Amino acid sequence: MASQKLTLSVKPRGKPVKKLPEEVSLPTNGTASELYTQLATRAGTTVHRLRVTKGSDGAHIPNSKDLPLSTTGLREQSTIYVKDLGPQIAWRTVFLVEYLGPLLIHPALYLTLPYTSSSSSSTSGPSTLQTLTLTLILLHFLKRELETLFIHRFSSATMPLSNIFKNSAHYWLLSGLNMAYWIYLPSSPTSQPSNPYITYPGLLLFLIGEYGNLNAHLVLRNLRSSGGAERGIPKGWGFEMVTCPNYMFEAMAWGGIALVSWSFSTVVFAVVAVGQMGVWAGKKEERYRRDFGGRYKAKRSVMLPGIW
Known part of the structure; x- marks a missing residue:
């Protein structure tokens, strides 16, 4: 028949x-x-x-x-x-391009800006803090590139082509040029000797934040098959406290970088990034409640426990 x-x-x-x-x-x-x-x-x-x-x-x-x-x-x-x-472009491509900006811009300004002053104090090159800040930023964005290639699974294959310019501007300009310029200037607070009571807590925050963020991404990856669009309820470290612990740990990592760099430009980027992640986390909580109903334990905080 x-x-x-x-x-x-x-x-x-x-x-x-x-x-x-x-x-x-x-x-x-x-x-x-x-x-x-x-x-x-x-x-x-x-x-x-x-x-x-x-x-x-x-x-x-x-x-x-x-x-x-x-x-x-x-x-x-x-x-x-x-x-x-x-016109569309693959989500993976957009992520790779936007994270590439800081990976190129920070080393370029690190190798040039500390030598732009005529004062004798700048002839020794970048300070210990400037080198440490560069290392943390490169590790952060290199981790993001590797996660994009090997961990993230996207529910949608593409996004509008125009989004690549908006998304790239956020990373290439705000966390790229703006942060790098103020961090690696010879007159930057980052060029001064480090304060261990600030630097070491910053390093600890960074390490915990990056590990927690990676763990959350692995949990989310395992909820979806390769090429699939199915959704599940994530569980594990951080997911019992907030809707999106990946954003919580991301905020923690940037708080650590801000303490190490002691640069206002890093704080500006962190505030903007946390604000955007908070909006995304709120929408994710609404989607969980709508899609899973009583099976999902609603969260009071979507990103920062007791705060947001």
């Missing part, structure tokens, strides 16, 4: 999508992934540029091989709207 077909009416949302068919037919037991594949093939584009929503209520139909069309509420002759999201 031939499998039954589900025929859907297709309409563009926003600007027209070239070659978009007026209707598509799929097996009634087909998946959302098959719907995206057929639409992309017939429109001559990629599935990553398309966003499909239901005409009845505007609900998004995600591109998932694990989502049967029969569970989406679509019926024979239902209308779906297809939006062209524009």
